Amino acid sequence: MHIEKLLTEVRNLSDRFVMPEARPKPEAPIEWHSARGLLDIVLACGRISDISTRISAAGYWECDRELLAQIGAQSRQILYHINDMKAIEAKNIAEGRSEA
Numbered sequence: 001m002h003i004e005k006l007l008t009e010v011r012n013l014s015d016r017f018v019m020p021e022a023r024p025k026p027e028a029p030i031e032w033h034s035a036r037g038l039l040d041i042v043l044a045c046g047r048i049s050d051i052s053t054r055i056s057a058a059g060y061w062e063c064d065r066e067l068l069a070q071i072g073a074q075s076r077q078i079l080y081h082i083n084d085m086k087a088i089e090a091k092n093i094a095e096g097r098s099e100a
Helices: 002-015 035-057 065-094
Strands: none
Touching: 002 035, 002 065, 035 065
């Protein structure tokens, strides 16, 4: 039940980092570092967190606790990376530099 939703969100998140040629269905790629791509990643991480909380509240009967902790840790690392990336970008803008 929840585990299928969790796996779907993890798959959606991982698809953001797959080369367009390797995707099973052709689609217009949204660059992960674009504003839309970052929003999609943050939303996917939020959904992963929500689903993980539901699995935890249900007593972990659908998923091993360690696996759930690893999925959550990876999701948080992605969010930390995005935060660091945006902080560097803001600092460069404040200092008058661009990413050319």
